[in-house]
Amino acid sequence: MARGMVIIGAGECGGRAALTLRDLGYDGPVTLVGDEPHLPYERPPLSKDAMVSDAPEIKAIASDEMLTEKSIRHIHSVQAVAIDRAAHAVRLSDGALLPYDKLLLATGSAPRKLPMPGLGERCVYLRTFADALAIRAHLGAGSRIAVIGGGFIGLELAASARKLGAAVTVIEAQPRILMRGVPAEIAEIIHQAHVAEGVDIVCGQGIASIADDGKEVRIGLAGGREISADLAVIGIGAVPVTGLAAEAGLAIDNGISVDAELRSSDPDIFAAGDCCSFPLTVYGGRRVRLEAWRNAQEQGALAARNMLGAGEAHAAVPWFWSDQYSLSLQIAGLSDEGKSSVRRDLGDGAFILFHLAEDGRLVAASGIGPGNAVARDIRLAEMLIGKRARPTREALGSPDIKLKSLLAA
Amino acid sequence: MSEWVEACAADDIDEEDVMRFDHGGRTFAIYRSPDDEYFATDGLCTHEKVHLADGLVMDDIIECPKHNGRFNYKTGAARGAPVCVNLKTYAVKVDAGKVLVQIG
DSSP states (O other): OOOOEEEEOOSHHHHHHHHHHHHTTOOSOEEEEOSSSSOSBOSGGGGTHHHHSSSOOOOBSSOHHHHHHTTEEEEOSOOEEEEETTTTEEEETTSOEEEOSEEEEOOOEEEOOOOOTTOOTTEEEOOSHHHHHHHHTTOSTTOEEEEEOOSHHHHHHHHHHHHTTOEEEEEESSSSSOTTTSOHHHHHHHHHHHHHTTOEEEESOOEEEEEEOSSOEEEEETTSOEEEESEEEEOSOEEEOOHHHHHTTOOBSSSEEOOTTOBOSSTTEEEOGGGEEEEEGGGTTEEEOOOOHHHHHHHHHHHHHHHTTOOOOOOOOOEEEEEETTEEEEEEEOGGGOSEEEEEEEETTEEEEEEEOTTSOEEEEEEEEETTTTHHHHHHHHHHHHTTOOOOHHHHHOTTSOHHHHHHO | OOEEEEEEEGGGSOTTEEEEEEETTEEEEEEEOTTSOEEEEESBOTTTOOBGGGSEEETTEEEOTTTOOEEETTTOOBOBTTBOSOOOEEOEEEETTEEEEEEO
């Protein structure tokens, strides 16, 4: 009898993997293990819609009924504590032992901790629904929120906090917000949107001290300014959750190291989503780790196919989005692959920067605008990147020339 | 009671493209397929209520502009994560250069 498939981590990636195993007709046992008490759910709304809702709810990837109907056993509120690779079994924190034929590690990432003394209960991170509820309880007219880190989570949270009337200060140590992965021209649009909404953004200043007495946080900046807040939300990046894999002796390289089929250094153990680093085929095998919802979803599904023996290499182009106020940003590819860029204006202030490699190949596209103004062209850019197309700068820069027409070329 | 409602002129939509149509407090998406037929569905994605008319049409698929949920716009069938609920479709006819949708 089959031992079955075990998936550790019940987020977007693990949840999708479980559903995909069943969609592909696998009929052995499928067990999904999560350390949170909830059904598998989508995390992106936590800093956006869920944060401004009066009664935030989980956006579940699968209902209880769906899991039951598909015979997916969901074990929640427990942690996987050890992998016995020789015995092909995972030990859980409640003592249970789960045998597996193939194991998927979809353990995700965890907020990077701010390595400073003085942090207390008013200094928090945002990763889980429980984190979101705790933060939500502090947001409202008259509350003062300090956001440490001008990355996506911090900025989305800042936008949500402003919608609820809180006073918001964003503190970024780098010279500008969104240093990682977002072109300066687009980061500036987002910066100005926050300023227009009344957010105080302080860039280029480190934090010298933090004092948290449980009622208030006082943040001393390197330049001497002190910021007082009811709550400090720290969003300074994420680190892959690799402890279980490392203790089992799997290769680690900025995440659980997997091949293009998402297989770890143990052929019966796969890893996918935020927790793994993998060779990105579209850039000649450059090893990357992505922290993005769509990647988690796609890799969860790909891992499921390969656990069933498909032998399929990862071929997707990275894609990412963020919503702040009425603006939506979408990025296809990794813009640091580009050596030059071409701008395409789409009207209503929306524009796309196409990033080209030295040889003229389109390697990434970054777009921003109101609503979904850039969505269609970013999607087409993603396909062009995947095809390793070399469109002319003239065509990319002329809104009259449809990107779809370049696909056929 | 179903009625035929004029949505747009037939050449308002390019081949293999989509257009938003609002009527009676509801929103629809009108499609022109690569083989020059017209179709209509509910206008909002069943995942997060995003306007599908901002999405990309490829062959008989409409892709949501936000999270890449895919539907066959001819049948309304959901075609991949994150969408699992089908889109409602509506009958369409072209008469004297106008696209008419049967709204029930």
